Amino acid sequence: MEEEGLPVSWRGAGDKAGGWARLARRRVPLLRWLPTYDRVSALADLVAGITLGLTLVPQSIAYASLANLPVQYGLYSSFVGTMLYVVLGTVKEVSIGPTSLMALFTLQICRGLPVEFVVLLTFLSGCVVLIMGLLRLGFLVELISPSVTSGFTSATAIIIVAAQLKGLLGLSFTAESVGDNIRLIVTKWDDIRYADCALGAVCCTVLLLLRKLKDVRVRSPRVGRALWLVSISRNALVVLAASSFAYLTHHPNQPLFKLSGRVEPGLPRLSVPPFSASVDNSTVTFVDMVQQLGSAVIMLPIVMVLANIAIAKAFCAGGRVDATQEMVTLGLCNMAGALVHAMPTCGAFTRSAVSHSSGVRTPAAGLYSGIITLLALIFLTQYFYFIPKACLSSVLICAVIFMVDVRSVARLWRRDRRELAVLALTFCVSIVRTVELAVLAGAVASLAVLLRQLMRPDIQLHCIKTAHGEAVRVRPAQGLVYVNGELVARRLLAAAARAAPRPVLLDCAHLAMLDYAAMQVLERLIKKLKADEQLLIMYNVAEQLVARFELLEGVERRGLRATSAAEALASVAAAQLPAGEDSAALLAPAEPEPDALQP
Structure with missing residues (x-):
């Protein structure tokens, strides 16, 4: 009997050949679905991929801005992972690329450091995740309780909103915490640019209204489909409209809005990850760079795996996920991304939801969204100059504000106050210190709660x-x-x-x-x-x-x-x-x- 869907070249007469074939089908999921791939699936994936690309491009630009990186680095991070996941990924909805959480981690870890540190962080994170996958260490993620996850994701949303308020107000300054952002906004209140404020308010309003557009009930399926498409493409539409308006009203000597500035045109140069960097006219070695990155080399991969597996479980049929394969894939995506100067990446819930609602059939949709990103890098980079910073801040704020998990707080207040204390601790440490320290503190607190329950049965x-x-x-x-x-x-x-x-x-x-x-x-x-x-x-x-x-x-x-x-x-x-x-x-x-x- 033939193995289902297995190409002839992989079929063997002996047990050894059969074992290699099973291993290949398990570790290269493309071999499982490609033999049965048909025109209907290809068309569905094409629609989903284009839709996903319209979401991915503006998000990537915004996340690069959040990480305090030039715009092009967000796009560099958007095509390798999505394309590699087509071959190695197990969950059709997952889209590997920049996320708000990874961008915030990158900002906190590499603040004030050259971009070489960001690329090295991407490479080392990929290596750690790959090793975790090969050693089957996915169980370590289970040590992080849902309360910890809720705490640091809610705090991440608050931190991002606070950091992007300056973009909405047209201000420029460097701040390291929520308190610093609020203090500097109050200090520089007289320097607010009202044109940026007005544009930011309009963009936020439009984004929130378009978000609800897909929920409007209409009798015509075509109209409903059109409303849904406009709703999930809202980021691209708002960025396009704001950029066009900024372009039409632009005056070289007195610009109306703060703009993103010049973007490096073309595709990234393929190169090995940087193992040295120049800081203050002196060369920093690989060991010094790793010491500078510190514990983030371990904590970032753990959070990366946690986010990716949580998203995979949310969309995987039956909730069963091959954690080992997902970790190996995520590690390889980041290692390959470092070759094109990418920032750390993982799956994003919003993009996965877009893929799911678009009727995606296989991971092949990532191929089309990756192509859209490449086309944007080749043909559109000259126009990214005119993207207003207030518009990017609006996209980020409207994307993360719904990550604040108020429901979990209400449920834990009624059911388990000890877990609520863990959530509160994680949230507060994230706000006051850093997210990676908060994850560690929350995990230790959760284990302490569990140990106390065991000590006092x-x-x-x-x-x-x-x-x-x-x-x-x-x-x-x-x-x-x-x-x-x-x-x-x-x-x-x-x-x-x-x-x-x-x-x-x-x-x-x-x-x-x-x-x-x-x-x-x-x-x-x-x-x-x-x-x-x-x-x-x-x-x-x-x-x-x-x-x-x-x-x-x-x-x-x-x-x-x-x-x-x-x-x-x-x-x-x-x-x-x-x-x-x-x-x-x-x-x-x-x-x-x-x-x-x-x-």
């Missing part, structure tokens, strides 16, 4: 009445490990002392872990209760933990597999009957409702 104490008399049931939650074993033992001994001489039942239904330290604690507990002539019976043990419980010295093994208190008591009592008696008669029916054990 919920322990239920009940009196049990069965056909064999009364007993005390102790039901600890989560697991018995070194951080909570002594606490559980103390509470169990206290319950046993109050219930003596009744036996003590340890219900292990909720236990998922048992380490060596906890096993030692249980052995001491068994000896203590035996010395006090009190029976400790463990029951309802999960199958994977039975072997570990059987290793305990002095444990009563007959009750381990019992599923109820009555069955556990009956099994132990049956072992104490004289030979020949019927132990089945001791099995009690369903146990009654327990009474709470009073302290």
Whole structure:
């Protein structure tokens, strides 16, 4: 039987050939969908790719401006990733390119440094992500809780809005924090350019109105499709209109608006990543550059992977994502992007949503959006000079303002205040310090909350009445490990002392872990209760933990597999009957409702 959709050149008669073919199809997803690619899919991808390109080009220009880079660097970052993802990507909606989060990271890490540092950061980030993928370290991303993600994305939106206010007001200054931006705006209030303010207000209004245009209900499908197309192309339309107006009203000696300025025309020069740079008329070595970048070389790739996998899960059918393949692809995209002077890139939710709503069929849509970016670099760079900075600031503000996650705050306030504290910590550290430090602080805080819950497990104490008399049931939650074993033992001994001489039942239904330290604690507990002539019976043990419980010295093994208190008591009592008696008669029916054990 032929392997489905596999090209003839990959089919082999032997197991070795078949293994190579399976490996190729797994690691080069293009081989899975290309053999069945048809005209309908090609047309759908063409429409989606063009639509995506109309979104990608103005966004890339705006994100380059956010990172304090020349406009062309945003476009350099927009075509390699999208094209490479066609071959290696697994989720058809994902579009690799510059994002607001990556641009903000780049600004904070490389502020005041030559562009060579940005390109090297892109290359090193790609190397780290590739290594994470090859070593299957995707589980590290799971250490960052949704509360941390919500906190730093919301803070990112606030930081970007604060940083772009100066563009809306026509001001020019350098600020490193939200507070600095607000302070300098107040200080320079008399220097506000009213033409830029008016243009920014118009652009923001139009962008927000066009955003809602796709939700207008109309009877005609064609009209609805046209409204939808105009809505998702709003960034390109607004940038085009503002640039045209700036071009028509431009006066060389007295420009009406602050403009983007000259843009380097043509395609980027292909070169290896810079391993040295010139700073203040002195040459900085590769080691010095890495030291200057610092912990960002590790933190940026983690955030990059987190964002990309989260987007992939949101759009992947069934929510199942090949995390290893996505990390390998993302790493290669950034490493290849560094060859054309790209800034760090990853997937963007807004572009993925555009692809999804455009009816994309395969990752081939990225090929068309990449071509649009290349055409813009070749033919349109001379016109990028006239893009008003107020317009770019409007595009950025209207793109990120909806990233502020107010819903999560409301939900956590009702359901889990500890996770809300983690979100608040991440948000505040992002605003006051840096986003990468906030991610680290939030991850540590989340693990601390989890560790505290493990150290202070919920322990239920009940009196049990069965056909064999009364007993005390102790039901600890989560697991018995070194951080909570002594606490559980103390509470169990206290319950046993109050219930003596009744036996003590340890219900292990909720236990998922048992380490060596906890096993030692249980052995001491068994000896203590035996010395006090009190029976400790463990029951309802999960199958994977039975072997570990059987290793305990002095444990009563007959009750381990019992599923109820009555069955556990009956099994132990049956072992104490004289030979020949019927132990089945001791099995009690369903146990009654327990009474709470009073302290």
